[in-house]
Every structure is written in structure tokens, then in C-alpha cells.
Amino acid sequence: MIKLMKGNEALAEAAIRVGADAYFGYPITPQSEVLEYLAREAEQKTGMVVLQAESEVAAINMVYGAAGTGKKVWTSSSSPGVSLMQEGISYIASAELPCLIVNVQRGGPGLGTIQPAQSDYFQSVKGGGHGDYRMIVLAPATVQEMSDFVKLSFELAFKYRNPVMMLTDGALGQMMEKVEFFEQQERETLDLDWTTVGKPPTRSHNFITSLHIKPDKMEEVNIHLQKKYKLIEENEIRYEEIMCEDADYIITAFGLVARICTKAAELAREKGIKVGVFRPISLFPFPYEQIKSHTGKIKGILDVEMNAGQMIEDVKLSVEGKVPVEFHGRMGGIVPTPDEILEALEKYIAGGKL
Amino acid sequence: MSVESLEKIDTKVFERPTTLIDTEMHYCPGCGHGVAHRLIAEVIDELGIVEDTIGVAPVGCSVFAYNYIGVDFSQAAHGRASAVATGIKRVLPEKYVFSYQGDGDLAAIGTGETIHTCNRGENVLIIFINNGIYGMTGGQMAPTTLPSMKSTTSPFGRDTKSMGFPLKITELVAQLPGTYYVTRQSVHKPLNVRRAKKAIQKGFEYQKLNKGTCFIEIVSNCNSGWKMSPVESNKWMDEHMLAYYPLGDIKLPNDTEA
Structure with missing residues (x-):
């Protein structure tokens, strides 16, 4: 239906x-x-x-x-x-x-x-x-x-x-x-x-608790x-890669923002900049290795989020310093547009950051 | 009659209820919790509902109730026992669900949950142990600490001008249309023990009627927290606690139906 x-x-x-x-x-x-x-x-x-x-x-x-x-x-x-x-x-x-x-x-x-x-x-x-x-x-x-x-x-x-x-x-x-x-x-x-x-008579009583007073038991838990x-x-790692195969740059983003970034990547490709989007679907567990696997082929990553930069910490952990990771974010309820994401990407590239 | 044949006669007149687990309790000697636990276990045994009963333990001295009362148990976050009981009862409406909560749990941090559980008329039994002090954390002031009563956080006595008044939450929930049976009991004397047991029995039985929340306050002692001997604490309870928290039924089913 x-x-x-x-x-x-x-x-x-x-x-x-x-x-x-x-x-x-x-x-x-x-x-x-x-x-x-x-x-x-x-x-x-x-x-x-x-x-x-x-x-x-x-x-x-x-x-x-x-x-x-x-x-x-x-x-x-x-x-x-x-x-x-x-x-x-x-x-x-x-x-x-x-x-x-x-x-x-x-x-x-x-x-x-x-x-x-x-x-x-x-x-x-x-x-x-x-x-x-x-x-x-x-x-x-x-x-x-x-x-x-x-x-x-x-x-x-x-x-x-x-x-x-x-x-x-x-x-x-x-x-x-x-x-x-x-x-x-x-x-x-x-x-x-x-x-x-x-x-039931066949088992002893079950109890649900998070209390374990004895430290050795609490450590065991x-x-x-x-x-x-x-x-x-x-x-249980889940992720989506969009146009990443030939990409020179990857945008990392999760949720709805990844779709906006896909539009930005398409606009970039119209301008001849080969951009892909990597979307972590499971945020825990985070696809560290999957992001890392791109580092040999790309020049840099732009991380885009509707916050001050949170997932970017995990993206940085993923790439282990092998490629630069820059950030574009909007806060307070502002949704970024494809144009501003592309603009941010071009600015970082022009400035030699990516 | 020979000694051998005497031994064969069943002379047992008192025994541990099956539902009361045979283990050492952590409660201080003289504390009312042990008696209250035993009464619950006796009632569950006598009603034959061990397979159909789920308890909710609070944070406080009775946090380990699940180690002593042998029914399925859920241990709740501080103050949230009646919300946890609500969750269980709503998905298992045919079961008997009770929470066992102290005064800090039920009448301070969990006041909101207590009021709203009673106001929704959840078909659960709330057993409320009121000893006027925080026992587990070492004798701090409770919402039910009496005026002028000393605790570690009211070392000069509870000053109602700055610390507020002891909360009679049982009278308060009795006002709510969702409660079906509200009573205040104690377990410090044989007669009171028998009355408290009767109340607990009713509290369980009424669940089958689906008429609303049953709420039983048990005024109890805390000889350690009050820094008294068990005997002194019971005497003090009689003279002071019961003067402020008078025993007896506050709301009976007939009142609801009238």
C-alpha cells in the first residue's frame, strides 16, 4: 500500500x-x-x-x-x-x-x-x-x-x-x-x-534491575x-554511499541533510567537481572503517550537519588524519540549502583546505 | 505416648510463607519492612496468586524487595515505581501488580507519578511505607518528616517555615476519583499487623474489580535513622507519628460508589 x-x-x-x-x-x-x-x-x-x-x-x-x-x-x-x-x-x-x-x-x-x-x-x-x-x-x-x-x-x-x-x-x-x-x-x-x-512454578522469580551493589558484579555487568x-x-553497521566511486570529495551527512547534500553533490558535478555523499545510517554503530576506506581515493571530506559539528568528531576518528575534514553546519532550526553547501565546499577547496 | 510418636505429630503453628524467600534480609533489626514484606508474601500465598503477581521495587531501603519476595519483580528508578507499575499493568491487565515505595520515593521525587497513577485509576496496589526519614541514604529529611523532628539534613529539627510541612499524601490521593481504596495502617503491634494484612489482602483482591488504584500507607519506624532502639522507636512512632498520621481507612469502596 x-x-x-x-x-x-x-x-x-x-x-x-x-x-x-x-x-x-x-x-x-x-x-x-x-x-x-x-x-x-x-x-x-x-x-x-x-x-x-x-x-x-x-x-x-x-x-x-x-x-x-x-x-x-x-x-x-x-x-x-x-x-x-x-x-x-x-x-x-x-x-x-x-x-x-x-x-x-x-x-x-x-x-x-x-x-x-x-x-x-x-x-x-x-x-x-x-x-x-x-x-x-x-x-x-x-x-x-x-x-x-x-x-x-x-x-x-x-x-x-x-x-x-x-x-x-x-x-x-x-x-x-x-x-x-x-x-x-x-x-x-x-x-x-x-x-x-x-x-510459573517451573522457574524461580525473575527480576529486572540495574542495581548491583557489589563492584565485582557491577563490573561483570x-x-x-x-x-x-x-x-x-x-x-549492524549500516550506511549509504551515493556517487562515491569516482569522487574526489565526499560529503558526510546523516538523516535528511544527506539528501540535501546529494543535491549539492549533483550541482557540484554539473560544475565538474566530482563529489559523493556518504550517509551513515547507523550512528551507533558508526561506519568508521567504511569511511576510512575512501581516504586513499579522495582529497577531503566536508561534513554537513544541522548542529555545531557533532558527527564530525566520528568522521575525523574514521579518517585518522589521512584527509582533511571540514565542516558546514546550521543551527537553531535552519535547514541548509544545496547552494550554500556547494558554496562552502568550493570555498574550502579554493582556500586550499580541501 | 513415646517420644517418637510425639515427633510425628505436626506441631508447626507458624512458618515462613512460601513466597518469602529464605534468606538474610539487609533490614536493620526492629525495622517494619520485614513485617510488611512478610504480610505481602502471606497474602500472595493465601490468595494463590504467586504466578500472577508482579512487584515493583523502589529506590530506598526496600530496593532489594525482589530478593525477599519471590514473585517477578521490576526495580524502578527513584520515584518512578508507579509509572513502571502502570507500564506493566497496561500490557498485562489480567495480572496483579503492586509497587512498594518509601516516603522519599513516593511523596518527594515521585509525587507526580504517584498523583497521576492514582488519578488515572490504574488498577494497581501501591504500598507506601512511611517512616518519616530517608533510611537508605542515612537519615536525611523526608517529605513526611514531622515538624521539629531531627534528621541529618534538619539537624535542629524540621523548621516548617523554611522546610515546609509533612506531606499527607495519602489523604491527598484519597481525594482523587481514581483511587478505590485508601487506608493507613501500621505494623508495630500484633493487632495492627493483623489489620495491615487484611488491608493488603483487600488491596490485591480489589484489583480484579478494575475499579481503580488501591493505596495502603504503612506508618513504620526507622530505629536506625531515628537513632533509637527498636522499642523506643515504636513508642515514639505511637506518640508522634500516629498523632500526625492517624491510622484507619481514609476511603472505602462504598465511598467511591456512593
Whole structure:
């Protein structure tokens, strides 16, 4: 089924179709359509629990409780709301609960703006809450991916017993595009041995906790988590390369910005500058090696983001100083245009920086 | 009658409830938590609902409740136990879900979650242990610390002018249409233990009716935090805590239906 839909609505529809059991959320612009769509559609279609919590703090803890039963549970919010969820995310990561958290980012810091931004990269990828933990972070670039990645996120969440974040932005949430949905899946009860669903006589009681008072036990838990993250790094790197084969320059960008950069690359090629675009899709795990593999063939990288320069740190780590990496960013809710990206690229080239 | 035949007669009149795990508790001798845990375990055994019960443990002294009460348990972030209970109950509506929370957890950092869980009328049982102090962190002032009562963060006594008043959150939640049964009990004397058990039993049984939140406050002692002997602390509780937090039912199902 092909539909013309807002990104936020595609997200909600995909969660219904994937057979999600529960959504707990709190309204915040620019993602309130998610809760609104679910409130209209979800219960009657699949019986998904949809609950408007009293705060994002409550919402993420409802997710924690429900995810502990092995159900498919999710929430969504936008930057300030996701900040409020960080404590809960840390608990979820430590207790190894599968769930989906969507951040439809807006410009910050503080209350900021309701316009799109990508300034929560650090928070999402490096761990916004306390302790050594990682979420799997996926960055959709199209409304189609807003739908597809919901399915993928739940698969990864349950495969690794880990929270997955879809890191998107207000523009992608609000814009309408064509989206082809996957078939409706049945809600299912998974047979899992760790869940808190009531203790049958055949096992001792399960408990979900992130408290390990004894340091040797807490270190053991940390070592286990780090092993899991390593496994995720080995198996779940996702990225897209556009016109990179013959490129002299590569633009790195994630999410919607990568599409704008693709247009900029096309404009550059019309001018005879061979530019490609490398789009990390999984932000954790980050495609370090895949970016590095280009360094022998290119003169430099322009990293473009809707922030002050966050992913660029990982891009720089990737290339190990072998090629120069420059930055063009817009902040506060401004979306860069293809022309200004091309202009920035040409300026860096002319100035001998790239 | 020979000694051998005497031994065969079952003389056991008191035993550990099956659901109470046979292990050493970390609670201080004289603390009310152990009795409250036991009552919950007894009720779960007697109702035969061990397979259908999920508990939520808070941050505070009872953070390890899952090591003592042998039902599936989720340990919650500080103050969020009732939100976690909400999440569990909403996806497993046929199960019995209870949270076990202290005063700091339920009435300070988790006030918002407590009020809204009760206001939504979540069909869960909230057991609230009020000992007027932060026990686990070493005796700091709680939202329920009495006026003039000393704690490590109110060393000259709680001055209500600058530190506010003890919060009677149980009376507060009783005002909400979402609560079905609200009561205040204690476990410091045999009669009170029996009454508290009856209340806990009702709190579980009422969940099946889907009529709203059951909320049981248990006024308890904290002899370590209060820097008293167990006996002194119970006496002090009787004289001071119960004067401010009077025992008894605050909202009965009939009140709701009337």
C-alpha cells in the first residue's frame, strides 16, 4: 500500500503494522502527530495500548515497566522531552530491555525552537544518560525509512535486548512523502525467559534491575554490556554511499541533510567537481572503517550537519588524519540549502583546505 | 505416648510463607519492612496468586524487595515505581501488580507519578511505607518528616517555615476519583499487623474489580535513622507519628460508589 503521509504519521502507522503492544508518550512539537495518530488509529486496529503520560519521565518509565514483560513497547518525543528521558534510558540499557525511542529533533539548547535540528547526536550516540551504555541509533532520511526503520528497530531491539533510538528531525517528521508500508503483522507474545510476567512454578522469580551493589558484579555487568556493543559494532553497521566511486570529495551527512547534500553533490558535478555523499545510517554503530576506506581515493571530506559539528568528531576518528575534514553546519532550526553547501565546499577547496 | 510418636505429630503453628524467600534480609533489626514484606508474601500465598503477581521495587531501603519476595519483580528508578507499575499493568491487565515505595520515593521525587497513577485509576496496589526519614541514604529529611523532628539534613529539627510541612499524601490521593481504596495502617503491634494484612489482602483482591488504584500507607519506624532502639522507636512512632498520621481507612469502596 502506497500512501502520501507525514513522517510522524508514517512512524505511527508502521508501529501499528509491526504489531507494537504499547506506546507511552507526552505531547511535544514537532512530533505530537505520533500520539495523535495512534490515539485515532491504534487501539481499534490492533489493540495497542496508547497512553498519554503525565511527563516524558513517566513515559520512559512506563516503557521500562512494559518492556520488562517482553512486549513491543515504544515512545517518541522531541529533544527537550528526550533529555527528560535520559535517566530512564540508562536504566533500560542497563537492564537490557528491548524498546524503541524516537527523537524527532528540534533546535536547542534549552527550550530552543520547534524547527528541525540534529543537535542531539552526542546525546544519542555517546550516551546522554549516566554510565557506560549504548543505544543502537538509526537515522532515517526519508518518510519511507521512518516506516521501515520502525520494523528494523524492533528486530534489533529484541535481537540484542537493547534500546534502539531512531534519531530523526522535525523536518522529516512534518514533511509529506510517498511511503509504501509493509503488511500488517499480528501482535505476538514472544517466549522469553527473562521477562516479568508472573512466575510459573517451573522457574524461580525473575527480576529486572540495574542495581548491583557489589563492584565485582557491577563490573561483570559492564563487561557483558561492552561485549554486546562490540557484537553490535561487528554486525549492524549500516550506511549509504551515493556517487562515491569516482569522487574526489565526499560529503558526510546523516538523516535528511544527506539528501540535501546529494543535491549539492549533483550541482557540484554539473560544475565538474566530482563529489559523493556518504550517509551513515547507523550512528551507533558508526561506519568508521567504511569511511576510512575512501581516504586513499579522495582529497577531503566536508561534513554537513544541522548542529555545531557533532558527527564530525566520528568522521575525523574514521579518517585518522589521512584527509582533511571540514565542516558546514546550521543551527537553531535552519535547514541548509544545496547552494550554500556547494558554496562552502568550493570555498574550502579554493582556500586550499580541501 | 513415646517420644517418637510425639515427633510425628505436626506441631508447626507458624512458618515462613512460601513466597518469602529464605534468606538474610539487609533490614536493620526492629525495622517494619520485614513485617510488611512478610504480610505481602502471606497474602500472595493465601490468595494463590504467586504466578500472577508482579512487584515493583523502589529506590530506598526496600530496593532489594525482589530478593525477599519471590514473585517477578521490576526495580524502578527513584520515584518512578508507579509509572513502571502502570507500564506493566497496561500490557498485562489480567495480572496483579503492586509497587512498594518509601516516603522519599513516593511523596518527594515521585509525587507526580504517584498523583497521576492514582488519578488515572490504574488498577494497581501501591504500598507506601512511611517512616518519616530517608533510611537508605542515612537519615536525611523526608517529605513526611514531622515538624521539629531531627534528621541529618534538619539537624535542629524540621523548621516548617523554611522546610515546609509533612506531606499527607495519602489523604491527598484519597481525594482523587481514581483511587478505590485508601487506608493507613501500621505494623508495630500484633493487632495492627493483623489489620495491615487484611488491608493488603483487600488491596490485591480489589484489583480484579478494575475499579481503580488501591493505596495502603504503612506508618513504620526507622530505629536506625531515628537513632533509637527498636522499642523506643515504636513508642515514639505511637506518640508522634500516629498523632500526625492517624491510622484507619481514609476511603472505602462504598465511598467511591456512593
